[in-house]
Amino acid sequence: MNNKELWKEVDRILWEEWDPIGVNDYGGPDDEYRSYVPSIVKLIQENADEMKIRKQLHQHANVNMGLSSSLDSHAKTSEKLNKLKTVYNTM
Numbered sequence: 001m002n003n004k005e006l007w008k009e010v011d012r013i014l015w016e017e018w019d020p021i022g023v024n025d026y027g028g029p030d031d032e033y034r035s036y037v038p039s040i041v042k043l044i045q046e047n048a049d050e051m052k053i054r055k056q057l058h059q060h061a062n063v064n065m066g067l068s069s070s071l072d073s074h075a076k077t078s079e080k081l082n083k084l085k086t087v088y089n090t091m
Helices: 003-018 034-045 050-064 071-088
Strands: none
Touching: 003 034, 003 071, 034 050, 034 071, 050 071
């Protein structure tokens, strides 16, 4: 997986699976979470562990978006994003 593919896949996962404010359900703009992609891609490229990715998602949701989510609510997405390291870092 090259950098462009990694960015697209992270963007897709954030939009389709993470979507903490639920805009996907209401036909919101598909670039709603695109500004968070660089920080997640950087963690993947740095081979960060799943907990660091989870904490970054939590930070985006709670600080950047003003939500009140638990760290555990980001577990499924962070696990999926963490698996991208295997594909990306073997290239």
